Amino acid sequence: MAKIVxxxxxxxxxxxxxxxxxxxxxxxxGSTLRFGPGGKGSNQMTxxxxxxxxxxxxxxxxxxVLGEILQKHYATDGISEEYITVNPQxxxxxxxxxxxxxxxxxxxxxxxxxxxxxxxxxVFAAEKDFMDADAVLTQxxxxxxxxxxxxxxxxxxxxxFILNPAPYIDVPKELFFGVDFVTPNETEAEAFTxxxxxxxxxxxxxxxxxFDLGVKNVVITLGSRGAYYTDGNxxxxxxxxxxxxxxxxxxxxxxxxxxxxxxxxxxPMEQALQFATCTAAIAVTRLGSSPSMPYRHEIVAxxxxxxxxxx
Numbered sequence: 001m002a003k004i005v006x007x008x009x010x011x012x013x014x015x016x017x018x019x020x021x022x023x024x025x026x027x028x029x030g031s032t033l034r035f036g037p038g039g040k041g042s043n044q045m046t047x048x049x050x051x052x053x054x055x056x057x058x059x060x061x062x063x064x065v066l067g068e069i070l071q072k073h074y075a076t077d078g079i080s081e082e083y084i085t086v087n088p089q090x091x092x093x094x095x096x097x098x099x100x101x102x103x104x105x106x107x108x109x110x111x112x113x114x115x116x117x118x119x120x121x122x123v124f125a126a127e128k129d130f131m132d133a134d135a136v137l138t139q140x141x142x143x144x145x146x147x148x149x150x151x152x153x154x155x156x157x158x159x160x161f162i163l164n165p166a167p168y169i170d171v172p173k174e175l176f177f178g179v180d181f182v183t184p185n186e187t188e189a190e191a192f193t194x195x196x197x198x199x200x201x202x203x204x205x206x207x208x209x210x211f212d213l214g215v216k217n218v219v220i221t222l223g224s225r226g227a228y229y230t231d232g233n234x235x236x237x238x239x240x241x242x243x244x245x246x247x248x249x250x251x252x253x254x255x256x257x258x259x260x261x262x263x264x265x266x267x268p269m270e271q272a273l274q275f276a277t278c279t280a281a282i283a284v285t286r287l288g289s290s291p292s293m294p295y296r297h298e299i300v301a302x303x304x305x306x307x308x309x310x311x
Contacts, residue, residue: 002134002264004048006150007058007123008041009115009141010084011093012066013249013289021100021107031101035066037073038095038289039115040139040166043250047257047279047293048137049079053264056129058083058122059142060114062090073290083126090114097249104245104284110141110167118142123149130157134264137256139164144171151178160263164256165192177214183259185221185252200237203228219273221255221280227273238273241281241306250289255280258299271309278302 018030037046045057057079061067063086070092074081091113098107123146130136136154138147147163154161155178162181165171168191176182186197193209195202197220207218207230220228222240229236258279262272278299286292303309 001052001054002261003054003056003129003132004045004135004137004260004264005056005058005126005129005133006041006136006138007118007142007146008045008137008139009039009093009112010042010057010059010061010070011039011095011110011115011141012036012069013038013095013097015097015099015249017099017101019101021098021105034287035069036288036291037070038250039093040141040164040253042070043253043289043293044137044139044164044257044260045079046073046077046290047254047283048261049077050293050295051258051261051275051279051299052296053261056080056083056126058118058126058146060085060087060090060118060122062086062092062114063088064092066092066094083122085114085122087114087117099247099249104248106247106249108249112141115142119145120149122146123153127153130154130159133157133159135160135162135260137162137164137260139166140169140171141167144169144175147175151175162256162260162263164252166252168192173213176210179215181217181219181259181263182210182215183219183221183256186223189220197222200228200235204230204235207232219259221252227255227277229269229273234269236270236273238270238277241277241302243281243285245284247287247292248284250292251280251284253289254283254293257293267311271311274303274307274309275299275311278306
């Protein structure tokens with residue numbers, strides 16, 4: 001079983017569903033409110049775990065009602081909490097999410113709280129698990145310091161370092177140097193490179209901008225247009241699968257978790273992208289972010305059905 005390690009955000013989603021998203025000053029009557037485990041880091045590690053990996057997430061939360069929701073999720077899924085710091089006086093991160101029931105589109109306000117305290121010390125406390133990891137995965141929902149420390153350990157032990165540069169924040173350009181895989185969505189790709197990725201040629205230009213920063217492989221997720229990959233020589237396009245989406249909140253996280261597992265298992269790149277695409281396709285057909293992540297047997301079955309690939 002592959003092993004993935006890295007720091008990530010621990011957040012509880014507070015999600016309201018309504019017939020449409022309100023405009024400024026408007027009050028809309030919603031249908032239901034849900035509390036559930038989320039956060040880009042937690043979502044991606046949950047996706048990787050259910051896809052077949054052993055995961056070690058490095059993070060922080062408060063000892064509060066929201067923290068108990070996360071704790072229950074990890075206990076149920078069998079995800080290690082070894083490197084999760086619990087602050088008795090702290091506040092667990094939260095996300096206020098509005099879901100349009102007609103389109104499945106969303107708006108999100110994230111309150112990072114304890115996640116903003118995850119730093120170099122937290123990452124280095126898990127160094128022994130970097131030594132035998134098969135891949136390293138992180139995002140931008142903790143601290144830039146934690147991301148630098150993660151890259152340092154990934155390089156030190158020669159592990160594939162996957163950086164999902166989300167959400168967009170202004171970071172030092174040197175952070176990208178030596179990153180093995182960068183995985184922005186179309187909005188983040190434009191924000192970091194200045195290139196609007198409307199065509200494959202645009203994707204190629206945006207990828208080149210990442211290569212100029214020292215990135216080795218670029219994967220751009222394009223929503224309904226699928227995913228684009230290049231290492232500067234080979235280009236791969238994988239289409240989006242047609243499914244009935246009910247909530248798209250965790251789609252990118254599902255893709256990244258699936259991709260991390262595939263990379264950790266050393267799948268060929270096209271197959272890895274197909275695996276990630278199937279992971280995301282299943283996730284959007286379910287409610288919640290972490291709870292929506294599919295299990296390996298579901299991903300494998302969809303890969304065989306849609307791409308004719310058996311693993």
